[in-house]
Structures are given as structure tokens and as C-alpha cells.
Amino acid sequence: MKIDLAVIGQGAVSPAGVGLDALLHRMPVPLPVAALGQQDPPWPVLRVDLKDPAFARWQREARLRRASSMTFFLIEAAEQALAGISPSDRAETGLIVAFSAGCLSYSRRFFEGIVKQGQKTASPALFPETVFNSPVSHVASVLGLNGAAYALCGDETAWVAALQTASIWLRRGRVKQVLVMGAEEFDPIVLDAYRSARWLRRENSDHGFLASEGAAGILVSRARPENARMITTARDGLIYRTKKEASAAAKRLLSESDPALPCYPSAQHNWLGPLEKKATQNRTLVPMGGRPYLGEAFTASAAWHTLRALNRVSSELPCLLLPVWGLNHQLGLLELEAQK
Amino acid sequence: MGAVTPLGENFPISWNALLAGRDAATPLDLFDTTGCRCHHAASATLPALTGVSAKTICRLARASRLAIPAAREALASAGLLDAEGRSTLRELPFSVATTAGGMTFGEDFLRRVLARDGSHRFSQASRYLPQQQVLDVQQALGFAGHSVIIANACASGANAIGHAADLIATGAADCVLTGGFEALTELVFVGFDCLQATSTDRCRPFDLNRSGLLLGEAAAFLVLESAEHAQRRGATPLCELTGYGHTTDFFHLTQPQPDGAALVEVMHAAASQARIAPAQIRYINAHGTATAVNDGTEAKAYGAFLDDALGSTRISSTKAAIGHTLGAAGAVEALFAIAALRTGHLPPQLNLQTPIPEMATALVGAKESSSDMEHVMSVNLGFGGSNAALVFSRSESS
Numbered sequence: 001m002k003i004d005l006a007v008i009g010q011g012a013v014s015p016a017g018v019g020l021d022a023l024l025h026r027m028p029v030p031l032p033v034a035a036l037g038q039q040d041p042p043w044p045v046l047r048v049d050l051k052d053p054a055f056a057r058w059q060r061e062a063r064l065r066r067a068s069s070m071t072f073f074l075i076e077a078a079e080q081a082l083a084g085i086s087p088s089d090r091a092e093t094g095l096i097v098a099f100s101a102g103c104l105s106y107s108r109r110f111f112e113g114i115v116k117q118g119q120k121t122a123s124p125a126l127f128p129e130t131v132f133n134s135p136v137s138h139v140a141s142v143l144g145l146n147g148a149a150y151a152l153c154g155d156e157t158a159w160v161a162a163l164q165t166a167s168i169w170l171r172r173g174r175v176k177q178v179l180v181m182g183a184e185e186f187d188p189i190v191l192d193a194y195r196s197a198r199w200l201r202r203e204n205s206d207h208g209f210l211a212s213e214g215a216a217g218i219l220v221s222r223a224r225p226e227n228a229r230m231i232t233t234a235r236d237g238l239i240y241r242t243k244k245e246a247s248a249a250a251k252r253l254l255s256e257s258d259p260a261l262p263c264y265p266s267a268q269h270n271w272l273g274p275l276e277k278k279a280t281q282n283r284t285l286v287p288m289g290g291r292p293y294l295g296e297a298f299t300a301s302a303a304w305h306t307l308r309a310l311n312r313v314s315s316e317l318p319c320l321l322l323p324v325w326g327l328n329h330q331l332g333l334l335e336l337e338a339q340k
Numbered sequence: 341m342g343a344v345t346p347l348g349e350n351f352p353i354s355w356n357a358l359l360a361g362r363d364a365a366t367p368l369d370l371f372d373t374t375g376c377r378c379h380h381a382a383s384a385t386l387p388a389l390t391g392v393s394a395k396t397i398c399r400l401a402r403a404s405r406l407a408i409p410a411a412r413e414a415l416a417s418a419g420l421l422d423a424e425g426r427s428t429l430r431e432l433p434f435s436v437a438t439t440a441g442g443m444t445f446g447e448d449f450l451r452r453v454l455a456r457d458g459s460h461r462f463s464q465a466s467r468y469l470p471q472q473q474v475l476d477v478q479q480a481l482g483f484a485g486h487s488v489i490i491a492n493a494c495a496s497g498a499n500a501i502g503h504a505a506d507l508i509a510t511g512a513a514d515c516v517l518t519g520g521f522e523a524l525t526e527l528v529f530v531g532f533d534c535l536q537a538t539s540t541d542r543c544r545p546f547d548l549n550r551s552g553l554l555l556g557e558a559a560a561f562l563v564l565e566s567a568e569h570a571q572r573r574g575a576t577p578l579c580e581l582t583g584y585g586h587t588t589d590f591f592h593l594t595q596p597q598p599d600g601a602a603l604v605e606v607m608h609a610a611a612s613q614a615r616i617a618p619a620q621i622r623y624i625n626a627h628g629t630a631t632a633v634n635d636g637t638e639a640k641a642y643g644a645f646l647d648d649a650l651g652s653t654r655i656s657s658t659k660a661a662i663g664h665t666l667g668a669a670g671a672v673e674a675l676f677a678i679a680a681l682r683t684g685h686l687p688p689q690l691n692l693q694t695p696i697p698e699m700a701t702a703l704v705g706a707k708e709s710s711s712d713m714e715h716v717m718s719v720n721l722g723f724g725g726s727n728a729a730l731v732f733s734r735s736e737s738s
Contacts, residue, residue: 001512037460037632084625107527111526112450114530117456119533121375122530122534124536127535128723131493133493133722134593134723136724137726138722140590141725149724151491151504153471163485164486189450193462193466194462196461232595237485239475330475
């Protein structure tokens with residue numbers, strides 16, 4: 001789908017720190033975290049430091065007193081992306097957030113309470129915060145984003161769907177600009193899940209990924225300011241259930257684009273990495289250039305990769321492909337361009 | 341259109357049961373509710389899944405067992421299903437709503453993890469995610485293509501349909517399968533129960549003695565296509581989707597703004613897109629959860645939106661019959677509104693004893709019908725302040 005979105009704001013929160021500079025240049029430090037249901041040694045995990053002073057202003061907001069950690073990642077990244085946008089323009093801004101697991105920590109705690117203490121003690125304070133769109137509502141409310149708001153879910157490709165939806169809203173004139181975000185939060189339960197799938201990496205190993213968390217967002221519009229970076233095309237819908245189907249989908253995904261376009265590799269240390277390597281073997285790859293590894297945080301990772309790739313686009317590299325490797329449903333692809 | 345609801349395994353059965361005044365509330369036996377205040381819900385009987393292997397069926401979430409037959413019925417009724425029960429369109433955009441996906445798998449995974457007996461499996465964790473139910477439907481019916489999963493709480497179903505319309509209006513698609521699905525799960529049931537939002541009595545929307553909602557489960561889908569696409573393949577439209585509005589109410593995470601201003605705004609937005617005046621809407625399928633706060637706000641909003649037409653516009657909440665089906669609600673209720681538009685028969689407001697005064701003349705009575713309906717509306721509200729309204733209009737070619 002041609003989406004032709006001009007990127008007019010960017011924001012990120014990652015285990016590397018708060019802000020775009022940290023996302024692009026800083027190396028995060030893994031922390032050991034034990035899985036819930038296993039006796040094995042703790043796993044290295046990349047966490048966002050919620051004690052970072054940047055979060056203090058949000059932690060004082062009355063509306064956010066019970067909000068999930070993911071809400072804080074989102075709102076900080078959103079505020080960065082909205083820098084310089086006036087309150088009246090914010091009122092005409094839509095918000096679309098892509099999630100994979102949503103408010104996982106509260107959901108786990110809520111259900112664990114039911115299992116361990118019984119249904120009678122279930123927490124009415126926790127339950128509303130488990131709903132996918134709760135963080136979206138909090139962010140829109142606190143930042144005064146009065147346009148439409150959607151919570152989308154899926155694997156990494158929900159980020160692609162979010163960009164496509166933003167383009168649709170702008171073409172329909174529903175909003176003036178759209179803040180498109182991806183966010184995930186870590187909970188130890190994911191270690192039990194990923195460990196079962198043999199997706200996790202041990203220290204001093206190259207196999208598997210590090211579980212991670214964070215958020216990122218871009219503010220997009222149809223207007224094209226000078227020197228804006230563009231996301232011109234978004235492709236999804238290449239579904240798979242098996243590795244064989246994923247392999248065929250990967251081959252097809254890259255074969256549909258101009259073979260001269262360089263590709264920004266993004267399947268880092270996950271099981272789709274070998275498929276990416278094979279599918280891009282005849283393409284120029286954009287050098288990783290010491291890009292710090294941020295772990296796997298699904299829709300947040302897709303957003304991080306997009307920000308990093310957007311920051312590689314320049315007059316020397318005017319156009320590139322960014323594959324979006326969904327780990328649980330489908331594959332997608334973005335085409336990024338420097339405004340001429 | 342296709343639906344699996346607590347009233348029946350397909351849309352015609354559900355519709356006829358609804359008009360007959362059947363209330364699907366029954367004691368809940370899908371999971372233990374011993375520690376809950378409420379012990380009943382509107383659960384659906386799972387239809388037999390033809391053309392799907394027994395091995396595959398074992399791997400399906402309950403939500404998929406609801407969604408696959410409902411989607412298949414929608415494609416069949418649109419003439420888009422081949423003799424093998426597969427979609428004739430191999431690329432078919434899919435705009436879907438849910439709030440809990442395959443949560444029963446997630447619950448099972450967590451129980452096993454907490455038991456620390458090593459019996460948890462990755463498949464349980466991966467298959468609880470909503471995209472897996474979407475993939476189940478895509479693979480069972482043999483189509484692929486763009487999909488979007490909207491999780492805007494209880495307004496999601498209306499959002500999914502509205503988004504499908506947006507895809508078509510912008511030329512991004514010419515035919516979309518759209519709707520929502522939701523299965524009853526312990527986490528969600530206990531969640532609403534601990535909020536004291538569920539009723540231990542009958543579900544009585546817009547009644548002075550209402551005491552809370554009835555949870556339900558359902559899946560409902562419709563095929564939305566451009567007029568040109570329908571004409572090209574010789575399909576006769578059931579109706580036209582002419583208006584869609586959606587807003588976010590910032591008042592509270594779980595409660596609407598008391599004066600209903602955001603809901604009024606969304607109804608005006610939908611009517612404005614449909615280029616009609618509020619009084620031209622002859623039937624509204626209301627959200628009507630039967631909670632104290634929701635129905636009071638909704639009543640005020642209808643008064644403000646319809647003004648003098650409140651009373652001549654007929655209103656009912658079908659949640660009294662099928663329960664609140666959360667992510668599926670906007671879809672299944674849109675189907676009921678379309679059926680009302682097409683047949684002239686209006687879904688009665690069940691379980692009504694003492695209507696709240698401002699709605700007394702507007703609520704649909706038993707066996708009511710209307711012969712002059714050109715436009716109907718379906719309205720939904722959700723946690724997080726999600727509001728959505730859809731307007732369906734009689735199609736010139738239907």
C-alpha cells in the first residue's frame with residue numbers, strides 16, 4: 001500500500017535510555033531476571049530504567065497513578081515526538097498504538113491473584129489497566145490528543161498496520177497528523193514462554209535474543225516539510241504458520257521490491273534471521289555500523305528499527321527497504337525515502 | 341453477514357430467536373465461578389467445523405471456534421465461498437476486533453507456569469495472541485492479505501467495520517471481510533465481576549432497576565465492498581454503510597462522561613458522514629449494558645442527539661438477549677441493525693420492567709416493526725473512552 005507519510009516527529013524509550021540519541025548510540029546493559037516457573041539460572045534481560053528523571057513528571061500525573069510501566073514508556077516517547085506541536089494542533093492529532101502482548105504485567109498479576117488467592121480477592125484496580133487500549137486512553141488524555149485513537153494488536157507487523165491506518169485517517173481527513181507508536185513491557189512470564197520456544201539467549205552466546213521492552217513513536221502527516229524523511233510504502237499480509245511457509249513468504253516479500261534498493265536488516269538474533277539473510281543475499285545491505293543491540297520487544301522493536309533506518313536515510317542513501325519480521329503471524333516491509 | 345451467538349449457530353437462527361424474545365443467559369459452566377458474585381453468562385454452542393481436521397480443531401482457541409464458522413457464513417452469504425468452503429478471493433483484507441483473543445490459552449499457560457511442574461508449552465503462550473485467531477480464520481478459509489486487529493475495548497467491533505469502510509473509501513481495498521470475535525474467559529469474567537459490573541439478576545438495559553451486565557460471547561462478520569466491486573461480480577448489496585464516527589472520551593478509564601457529550605459527538609459525526617439528520621435514523625441498536633452509569637449517560641446522549649425525534653426513533657439494546665460480547669459487540673449489533681433495516685422487524689427491549697423515564701417512549705416493544713426505515717444506527721462505548729457509531733442505509737440496488 002502506498003502510504004506516503006512524512007515523518008515530522010520522533011521519540012523513543014528503550015533499554016538504552018530515554019530519547020533518540022540513546023536509541024541510536026548507547027549500549028544497554030542486561031540485567032539478570034529469573035523465569036517464574038523454572039529453577040534455571042536467571043536470564044539476561046534488557047529493561048527500561050523507570051528511575052530515569054524523564055519519567056518523574058509523568059509519575060506525578062493523577063490519571064497515571066495506577067498506569068502500567070508501558071504507559072510511562074509510551075507517554076515519554078509520545079511527548080518527544082510531539083515536541084513543538086501546539087495544544088491546538090495536538091487536539092487535531094490522532095493516536096495509533098501497536099501492541100503485541102499489551103499490558104502483560106498487570107494481566108499476569110491479575111490472573112495470578114485469581115489462581116493463588118481466589119476470585120473473591122480479584123483486584124478491581126488492576127483489571128481496567130489490563131485492557132489493550134488503556135495506555136492509549138491515558139496517553140491521549142494526558143497529552144490532549146483529541147483526534148481518533150486506536151489500539152492495534154498483532155506481532156511486529158501490527159506496526160505496519162498502524163502506519164497504514166494512519167495513512168487512511170489522513171486521507172479521510174479525520175485528523176491533521178497522527179502519532180504512530182509501538183510499545184511492549186517486560187514481565188518474567190515471557191521468559192517461561194520464550195524459553196519453551198528456545199528463543200532466549202544466554203550470556204556469552206550468540207544464539208537467541210534478549211527479552212526487552214520500551215516504546216517508540218513517529219508523528220506523521222501528509223504535508224511534506226523540506227528535508228522530511230518519508231515512509232512511502234507499507235506491505236503486509238504475507239502470512240505463515242510453519243517455517244517453510246515463512247521461508248516462502250520471506251522470499252516473496254523481498255522479490256516484490258526494486259532489486260536495486262538497499263535493505264536495512266532487522267531480524268536480529270531471532271529465528272527469522274537466517275531467512276532474512278537468504279532473502280537479501282543479492283541485495284546491498286545497509287551497514288549496521290556498531291548499532292547497539294536492543295533485544296526483542298516486538299512492536300517496539302519494529303518502531304525502533306524504523307527510527308534507526310529513518311536516521312540512515314540521506315542524500316547518499318535516498319531510499320531503503322526495511323523488512324518487518326513478524327514472529328507470530330506474518331511478514332511486512334516498509335520503504336523509506338529522503339524527501340528530494 | 342454471518343454470526344455465531346448465544347442465540348444460535350448462524351445469523352438467521354440468532355435473528356429469529358432475538359425477535360422471538362429469547363434471553364440466552366444460563367448458568368456458566370465453562371470455568372469455575374465459585375468465588376464470583378455472578379454465576380451466569382450467555383455462552384454459545386460451538387458449531388461443528390466442517391473441512392477442518394480434528395487435529396487442527398484441538399489446537400484452536402474457543403474464540404477461533406466461534407470466528408471461523410461466522411466468517412465462513414459471511415463469505416457464503418456474499419457468494420464468495422467455493423465448493424470446498426474456501427474463499428474465492430485469495431487476497432482478502434481482514435479488519436477484525438477482539439479484546440481478549442485466545443485468552444483461555446494464556447490462562448492455561450500461566451496456571452501451568454505457576455504450578456512449576458514443567459508442563460507449560462510455548463504453543464499455549466503463542467496461541468493466546470489475537471493474531472493467531474486471525475491466522476486460524478485466514479487458513480481455514482484460504483485467504484491471505486492485509487489484516488488489522490483493533491482492540492479498542494467494547495467499541496472495537498464498530499471500529500473494525502468503520503475501518504473497513506475507510507479502507508474502501510480511500511481505495512486501499514475494494515472488498516474487506518470485517519467483524520469481531522470474543523469468547524468467554526475466566527480472566528475477563530472475574531474482571532467484570534470484581535468491578536461489580538455484572539448482574540446477579542436478569543440483564544435489564546434502560547430499566548430503573550437495572551443492576552449490571554450479562555457477559556456473552558459471539559463472533560460476527562460481514563463482507564463490505566465498494567459498489568463497483570459488488571456490481572462487477574453481480575452481487576446485490578444488503579445495505580450501504582454510510583456513516584462512521586469514532587471519538588475518545590477522556591473522562592475516566594471505565595466510565596463515560598456523565599452528560600454523554602462524547603457519545604453525542606460521535607453520533608453526529610456518523611450522521612454527518614451519512615448526510616442525514618438525526619431524525620432520519622429510525623432505529624438505534626444501543627450499547628445499553630444495563631450498568632447504572634452507562635445507560636444513564638446513553639439516555640442523556642440520545643436525548644441530546646435526537647431531540648424531538650426521541651420517541652419516534654426506536655431504540656433497543658440486544659445485550660439483554662445475547663449479553664455483552666465485548667470485542668464482538670459492535671459487529672454482532674451492527675448485523676442486528678442491518679437485519680432490522682432490511683426486514684422492518686425491530687429487536688425488542690427484553691427484560692424491561694420500569695423504563696428510565698427519558699427512554700420510556702423510545703424503547704422497542706414486543707413484535708414491533710417499522711415500514712419506513714431508510715437509516716439505522718449502531719452505537720458502542722468501551723473502556724478507555726472509546727466511542728463509535730455506524731450508520732447503515734437502505735441501498736438503492738438492494
